[in-house]
Structures are given as structure tokens and as C-alpha cells.
Amino acid sequence: MFGEYSFNDRRADSADGDPGPAGNQAPGRLPPEPAVFIGREAELDGIHDLLRTNRLITLTGVGGVGKSRLALRAVADAEQARPDGVWWVDLSPLHDPSLLTMSVAHAVGLADHSARPLDEELCAWMADRELLLVLDTCEHMVAECRHLVGELLQSAPGLTVLVTSREPLASPCEQVVEICPLPCEGPDSDALALFRAAALAATPDAAACFDDPDRAVLAAQVCRRLDGIPLALELAGARLRRWTLEQMAQRLGARFDVLCDHRTSTLMPRHRTLRTAIGWSHELCEPVERLLWARLSVFTGDFDVAAARAVCSGGPLSAARVERVLAGLVAKSVVRRTQERGAGARYRMLDTIREYGHDWLAELGEVRAVADRHAHWYAALSRAADRGWMGPRQVDWYRRMTIEHPQLRTALEHLLGTDPGAALETAGALWFFWFSCGHVHEGRGFLERALRAAPQQAPGYLQGLWALGLTAVLRGDMAAARALGEECTRIAERTTDPEARVRAAHLLSVSHLLPGDPARALEVAGPRGRARIG
Ligand SMILES: Nc1ncnc2c1ncn2[C@@H]1O[C@H](COP(=O)(O)OP(=O)(O)O)[C@@H](O)[C@H]1O
Ligand SMILES: [Mg+2]
Known part of the structure; x- marks a missing residue:
């Protein structure tokens, strides 16, 4: 199934047991x-005034x-601190609105293990807390944000x-603040200060442009x-x-004059400026940089260079060149490079x-082709993590997969629409992530969708069913766990795979043990007890 991407596969598999450098930023912390x-x-x-007097x-x-x-900047001030913290949820990597509540719950540190709907759980959790x-x-x-925020504000007076x-969200109690661009008039404008700071970060030689009064006029x-x-x-x-x-002012002038024509005049003027500035940066890139920029857009959230190499190489952009071309995009501020999460170099746009x-x-x-490569790269990573989970580097795998969470979601979404068998295999390989890393509801959602979409003969079917059973155990829904355990047992008995049989028996047995029936649990754990189910 992944043969087409064997290059990617081998790279991920060669990382078997090696989750890479471990990141350490907890979700929800301020970036x-x-x-x-x-x-x-x-x-x-x-x-700051509004944060003291308004709630949205x-x-x-x-x-x-x-x-x-x-x-x-506004919330980083200690002044804005709240007894129960300030929590940051970056929604830009999130495509599927049904994961919104989960993302917020995860960011504030609420482990979603209950059978109650998560929004109710989150409202109850926030009810007596004071947080921003x-x-x-x-x-x-x-x-979706309007709806969730409305519910939360109603339940949590300290929020x-x-x-x-x-x-705007168009919510009844919302205070909307329109943020305008930086002032650009005069020799001391904020816009000029930012332009100067960005130029100096790129090259110290730029100082000369700004220190000379004549050229400063041009910079303005x-x-x-x-x-x-x-x-x-x-x-x-x-x-x-x-x-x-001088070169910049000249080229910028030419481009912006051209772009005042009818093709772009339907855009809001500021939007047009930004598109133009980005388009202008785009034109100034080398062809391979433009190609990499386009292909990198399949990533959600941040990614590492190995993933960029596997997903974005091809045609004129060889795998060996990706790192150098990526560095070129970083130098142009198109891609940001960070180390902050302690996870080695990560990149994002x-x-x-x-x-x-x-x-x-x-x-x-x-x-389609690049999204396929992205999905198969993260599918291979999920399999490697599954193999490494029960080993000495479990904590490192936990951190690695937590960092890759947005990419895993994107990959699963894509596979659900294009290759349900692979989606099921991947969601099943991630059983440990759903079960042990606080993503029970999300795991259940992906597993159910994949089980519905994939044929029963799919190689990952039994594993997916078993993983779904684990999420039921964790939610305390023993009836569902039992039904899934029985179905797993029936299928496992028809295979020769001893591991599948043991897993099925374990699930079924736990579904009896936890509600207080150890005798039945022991019975179904053995082959004779299970034979009666089959
Ligand atoms: N006041 C500022 N001082 C310095 N850099 C800024 C300032 N405002 C924005 N930036 C930078 O400009 C870029 C775009 O800002 P960002 O906040 O991401 O925009 P938005 O959220 O409106 O899309 C970012 O790299 C950001 O760091
Ligand atoms: Mg933004």
C-alpha cells in the first residue's frame, strides 16, 4: 500500500526506536x-483596559x-495573569471544526476521558476557574468558535x-478591536522601525541605509x-x-503600479498590498524555492527537515537540495525556523x-500528490512510534507525537478521503496516542470514521477495532468495550496471528474485569471461554 513511497517509508522506518530530539513545550503555553x-x-x-472590563x-x-x-504581547504581561492561568490555542493548523473543543480542552490541560460530551465537560471544568x-x-x-465561546462564557463567570x-465572531457580548497597520508617516514611524529591525536581522550592512537621511526618505x-x-x-x-x-524602491514601485489594475481591484486595498508584497517576495525567489514554498504548504503547524525532504522533493528539487533551499526561504523570512520546543530545528510558515x-x-x-506524500510520511512515522512505544524511549515518542499532532490530524483527514484502508491502519497504529496521551475522544472519532470507510478485509481492521475498544474502556463505556471485544475475538479466532488473539482476549477480559466481574474476565481470557463467543 505504501510501496509507492518506499523512499519515505524507509526513512521513517530507519528511525525505528528513534523518535528524534524530544520537545518539551506543553500545549496551551504561550508561544x-x-x-x-x-x-x-x-x-x-x-x-488591557478591555481585558479588565469585558469577557470577549x-x-x-x-x-x-x-x-x-x-x-x-498583550497577554504576556504578568499583569494579565489569572489565578488559573493564561492559555493559548493556535487554531491555524486545525482544519476540522469538530476538533475545536478537543483542542481547547487539551490546551487547558483537561484530559478528555469521560463519556459526557466534551463541551459539557469543558464547561463544567471551567465553571469555577478564573482564566484567560x-x-x-x-x-x-x-x-464554531462563536458557539463554543458562547457556551463557555455562559458557564464560566471567571473566564x-x-x-x-x-x-469578528459576531457574538452578542463581543468587543471588536480593528487592528490597523503600523503608522508609516515621518522619519520615526513604527513601520520604518520594523522595516529597519527586519533588515538588520537579515544583514548588519543595512544600517547604512537607515542612518543616511536621504536614503531614510526612500526607506520611508x-x-x-x-x-x-x-x-x-x-x-x-x-x-x-x-x-x-534603491533597487528595492524601484522594483517595488513598478510592481505596485502594475497591480493597481482591474485584476486585483476587487480586493480590499490592504489585502491587495499584502498579496502584492507576498507575490513580490515570491517572484524574487529562485524557481526551486518557489516550488518548495508551494509544496511546504501541505504542512500544518511546524515540521522538521526530514519531513520536508520526504514530502517536498521530486522533479527539479532533489532530496539532497531540500535543506539548502529551505535555508534560502528562511533567509527571505518566508519560512520561520524555531528551536524553542527543544525538539531540534522546526520550521513553519x-x-x-x-x-x-x-x-x-x-x-x-x-x-493531491504532495498531500499523499505528506500523509504517507506521517503514517510511516505512526507505525514507527507504535513499534517504539513499548520501549525505553516511550517518553520521547510521547513528546515527538505530541509535537506532530497537527500533522497527524491532517494526514488522517487526507487518508480518510483518499485511502480509507491506510487511514484505518494509521489510526490503529496510533492507539497509544489516543489511549495514553489524552486524546480519547479524538481517537474514537478517527477510528469510527475509518472503520466505517474501510472494508472489513482491510489489513488494519482488527487493530482499528481493538483500538476503538480501548477508547471505550477509557471512557468507562464497558458495554461498548465488551461488544468490541467480542467482535475482535470473533475475527481474531479466524486468524493465525497470536498477538491479535491476545489483544482481543485482553480487551474482552478487561471489559468484564473493570465493572467487577473477575471470574468472567478470567473465563474469557482463556481460549475455551472465547470459543463460546465465536
Ligand atoms: N508590533 C510588531 N512588532 C514587531 N513585529 C511585528 C509586530 N506586529 C507584527 N509583527 C510581525 O509581523 C508578522 C505578521 O504578524 P502576525 O501577528 O502574524 O499577523 P496576523 O496575526 O495579523 O496575521 C509576524 O512575523 C509578526 O511577528
Ligand atoms: Mg495570526
Whole structure:
């Protein structure tokens, strides 16, 4: 089934027993703040006031304007601390709105083990707590966020929610704050300060551009051209590594004049500026960098270089070149490189940049092929983790798979639509993740969908059924666990696989033992007791 991707497979399998460097950032913690933060004093004061007096505040504005960064700065102040903490949920990697509540529960540290609906559980958990919840990047699931936030606010009087979203939630008690670009007028503007900081981060030689008053005027012009949008300024600043300011002003002028034509005039002006700034960065990339940018857009959340190599190589981009080309994209600020989670180098793209890459991938006609490679890479990783779980590096596997959670979700979603047998095999291999790492409801959801979609003869069917049984045990639903244990036993008895038989017997036995029937548990654990079921 994975033969086509044997290259990827071998790489993942060669990591057998080696989960890689272990990350250590717990979910829900505030992401690390970049060193430079420019301006926004008035906005910060306003948000701090609102956080004292209101319970739902939404920062809106175009992509790249600085909503997430401002939210992070606003809540990072100790002043904003709440007795039960400040929790950050990044929703940008989440595609499936049905996983929203789980993501919030997981971020605040609520292990979802009950048979009650999770939103009820979460409301009850928050009811007597005082906390600040940040939902970052909600625009792709506005209705679901509105619904969940409404329920939570109603149940938890001590809860405050700060949202970032390109559009408001349209919730009755919502205070909407529109975030504008940075001011770009004058020689001391915040936009210029950000442009300068980005340029100096790219090359210390850029200092000369800003220290000379004549050239500073030109730099201010560039900032105005870019409408003071932080993301656009960062991308432009990074280009000063290769270009002079004069070259940049000239090329920028030409491009923006062209783009004032009818093709883009339906976009909001600021949106247009950003698209233009990204498109402009795009044009300035080497062809292989553009190709990698497009292919990297299949990743959700952060990823490592091994995954990039396996998923994105092909055609003109050989596997051996991927790391170097990736470094080129980092130098242009298209891709961010982080080490913070203690997991070795990880890479990610801001959502706005990723969307641009994805449009390009669609134009190249490669969406399906690259998503297949992505899914099969993470399927292979899941199998390696399954094999390594019961070994001395279990904690490392736990951390590794927790970091890869958004990618695992994306891979499973894709396989459910394209290769249900592989989805079932992967969801079944992840039994330990669902069972032991606090994702029971999510695991159940994926396993049920995969079992429905895949044929009974699929190689992963029995394992999927067994894994589903484990989630029932953990939820305390022993009737479901028993029924699944019996079905597993019937199927296992028809195979010659001793491990499958033992697992089935174990599930069935536990489903009797836990509700208090050890005699029956012992009976069904043995072959004669099980024979009566078959
Ligand atoms: N005030 C600021 N100071 C420094 N960098 C900023 C500021 N505002 C935004 N940025 C940077 O600009 C980029 C886009 O900002 P981001 O908050 O991700 O935008 P949004 O959430 O609106 O899409 C990020 O790299 C961010 O760090
Ligand atoms: Mg954002």
C-alpha cells in the first residue's frame, strides 16, 4: 500500500526506536515571543483596559497586520495573569471544526476521558476557574468558535476570551478591536522601525541605509508602499540582504503600479498590498524555492527537515537540495525556523504565506500528490512510534507525537478521503496516542470514521477495532468495550496471528474485569471461554 513511497517509508522506518530530539513545550503555553516588538502602545493600553472590563475581545484585521503578535504581547504581561492561568490555542493548523473543543480542552490541560460530551465537560471544568483563554486565528471556523465561546462564557463567570480573527465572531457580548497597520508617516514611524529591525536581522550592512537621511526618505517610501503592514515590512526587510534600498524602491514601485489594475481591484486595498508584497517576495525567489514554498504548504503547524525532504522533493528539487533551499526561504523570512520546543530545528510558515503557497501548489496541479506524500510520511512515522512505544524511549515518542499532532490530524483527514484502508491502519497504529496521551475522544472519532470507510478485509481492521475498544474502556463505556471485544475475538479466532488473539482476549477480559466481574474476565481470557463467543 505504501510501496509507492518506499523512499519515505524507509526513512521513517530507519528511525525505528528513534523518535528524534524530544520537545518539551506543553500545549496551551504561550508561544515564545520574538525579541523585537515595535510600537502599538495605544492598542496595548486599550486591550488591557478591555481585558479588565469585558469577557470577549476580538482583534480583527487583514492577515499579516499583527493580530497574533499583539495578542501575545498583550497577554504576556504578568499583569494579565489569572489565578488559573493564561492559555493559548493556535487554531491555524486545525482544519476540522469538530476538533475545536478537543483542542481547547487539551490546551487547558483537561484530559478528555469521560463519556459526557466534551463541551459539557469543558464547561463544567471551567465553571469555577478564573482564566484567560486566547483563541488565535479563528477566521476559518468563526461559527464554531462563536458557539463554543458562547457556551463557555455562559458557564464560566471567571473566564475571559481574547480572539484573533480576520473577521469578528459576531457574538452578542463581543468587543471588536480593528487592528490597523503600523503608522508609516515621518522619519520615526513604527513601520520604518520594523522595516529597519527586519533588515538588520537579515544583514548588519543595512544600517547604512537607515542612518543616511536621504536614503531614510526612500526607506520611508517603501514602508508607505507596503501600507505599514508588518508582514510585508518583514519580507521586504529580509530582501535587503541582497538588494540595495534603491533597487528595492524601484522594483517595488513598478510592481505596485502594475497591480493597481482591474485584476486585483476587487480586493480590499490592504489585502491587495499584502498579496502584492507576498507575490513580490515570491517572484524574487529562485524557481526551486518557489516550488518548495508551494509544496511546504501541505504542512500544518511546524515540521522538521526530514519531513520536508520526504514530502517536498521530486522533479527539479532533489532530496539532497531540500535543506539548502529551505535555508534560502528562511533567509527571505518566508519560512520561520524555531528551536524553542527543544525538539531540534522546526520550521513553519505564517498562515498568510502558507495560503499563498497553497494557491501556487494548486496552479501546479500538485495538491493531491504532495498531500499523499505528506500523509504517507506521517503514517510511516505512526507505525514507527507504535513499534517504539513499548520501549525505553516511550517518553520521547510521547513528546515527538505530541509535537506532530497537527500533522497527524491532517494526514488522517487526507487518508480518510483518499485511502480509507491506510487511514484505518494509521489510526490503529496510533492507539497509544489516543489511549495514553489524552486524546480519547479524538481517537474514537478517527477510528469510527475509518472503520466505517474501510472494508472489513482491510489489513488494519482488527487493530482499528481493538483500538476503538480501548477508547471505550477509557471512557468507562464497558458495554461498548465488551461488544468490541467480542467482535475482535470473533475475527481474531479466524486468524493465525497470536498477538491479535491476545489483544482481543485482553480487551474482552478487561471489559468484564473493570465493572467487577473477575471470574468472567478470567473465563474469557482463556481460549475455551472465547470459543463460546465465536
Ligand atoms: N508590533 C510588531 N512588532 C514587531 N513585529 C511585528 C509586530 N506586529 C507584527 N509583527 C510581525 O509581523 C508578522 C505578521 O504578524 P502576525 O501577528 O502574524 O499577523 P496576523 O496575526 O495579523 O496575521 C509576524 O512575523 C509578526 O511577528
Ligand atoms: Mg495570526
